[in-house]
Amino acid sequence: MTKLPVSLALFAALAIAPAMAAHAAEGDGGKAAAVGGPLVPVNSVEATNDLKADQQFRSLFMSWKKLDTIGQPGLGGHGAIAIPSVQPVNKLSFTSNFGIRSDPFRGTAAMHAGVDIPGPVGTPVYATADGIIDHASRLGGYGNMVEVDHGKGIATRYGHLSKILVSDGQKVTRGQLIALMGSTGRSTGPHLHYEVRIDGHAVNPIPFLTTADYLLAAKDQSVHAIPVSVDGPAPQD
Numbered sequence: 001m002t003k004l005p006v007s008l009a010l011f012a013a014l015a016i017a018p019a020m021a022a023h024a025a026e027g028d029g030g031k032a033a034a035v036g037g038p039l040v041p042v043n044s045v046e047a048t049n050d051l052k053a054d055q056q057f058r059s060l061f062m063s064w065k066k067l068d069t070i071g072q073p074g075l076g077g078h079g080a081i082a083i084p085s086v087q088p089v090n091k092l093s094f095t096s097n098f099g100i101r102s103d104p105f106r107g108t109a110a111m112h113a114g115v116d117i118p119g120p121v122g123t124p125v126y127a128t129a130d131g132i133i134d135h136a137s138r139l140g141g142y143g144n145m146v147e148v149d150h151g152k153g154i155a156t157r158y159g160h161l162s163k164i165l166v167s168d169g170q171k172v173t174r175g176q177l178i179a180l181m182g183s184t185g186r187s188t189g190p191h192l193h194y195e196v197r198i199d200g201h202a203v204n205p206i207p208f209l210t211t212a213d214y215l216l217a218a219k220d221q222s223v224h225a226i227p228v229s230v231d232g233p234a235p236q237d
Contacts, residue, residue, distance in 0.1 A: 084128035084156050084196050084208045086174060089117055089181070095191060098204040104188050113202035114157065114195035115209075121162050121190045123181035127172045128156055128208070136164050142193065143185020146178055153200075159193035160184050 096104075096116040103110040127148055134155065135147040142159035146166060149155050162182025172178060183190045196205040 084150065084154065084205070086126070086128050087209050088126050088128050088156075088158060088194050089119060089123055089192060091119060091123075092117060092209065094206075098202070098206065105186065114159075114193050115205050117192040117194055119181050119190060119192065121180070121182050123190075123192075124177050125158055125161065125179040125181055125192055127174060127176045127178050129154075129174050131156075131172055133166045133168055133170045133172060133178075136166050136168050136170075138184070141186035143187060144179070144182065145185075148172060148178075153198055155197045157193070157195040157197065159195075160187045160191060162190075 094115050095118050096112055098112060098115055100109055101112045102108070125146075129148070129150045131148040131150040133146065134149040135145060137144070139145045139159075142157070144159075144161035144164055146158045146161065146164055147155055148158075158179055160182055161179040161184060163180040164178075165180070166172060166178045181190055181192050187193075194205055195202050196208055197203070
């Protein structure tokens with residue numbers, strides 16, 4: 001039996017939305033919409049490692065049925081709040097999901113290490129868990145990008161931003177405004193490229209985005225959960 005990294009094994013105790021694993025295989029339905037992200041060739045080492053990590057991650061929460069974060073070793077006393085467990089924008093929908101897709105610029109198969117969330121330029125972007133800003137500047141195909149280190153090998157990335165509102169080394173809290181949505185870098189239009197990484201490998205963010213109430217219940221936290229659509233942009237007020 002292959003031994004998993006500590007932070008991957010940690011999620012075995014969190015039972016993160018088993019039913020949502022199916023969304024990992026869903027695409028954008030061929031809709032013309034704002035998408036983007038760094039180019040990661042499908043046969044690259046990075047793509048292979050990310051897919052393997054996500055498969056391990058999915059197999060973990062598919063097999064666990066109970067949530068027990070209180071007193072769980074490895075949580076460092078933070079409980080579920082250290083897990084990216086709220087959505088990064090108020091209006092949540094997807095134009096491109098995690099996994100292999102047709103690259104929007106080259107038309108060839110490529111790895112997409114996150115999800116694309118559409119919205120107008122200037123839409124507020126929030127930290128999905130407590131952490132420390134590890135990167136807050138332009139980075140290749142991400143354009144303007146913020147990376148938050150949540151500890152225990154867990155990190156989140158927010159790409160294509162129009163404006164960054166935090167700086168390297170700054171401490172942030174779950175739900176804190178950190179940036180504004182944009183279309184910088186390798187992007188076809190305004191959207192947020194959002195990633196969750198475990199031990200440096202990208203995993204499907206969707207289970208995290210849809211289990212906020214479930215995760216935070218162990219700490220008696222309250223969070224505003226908004227229904228998720230995988231069929232396109234949510235209606236705007």
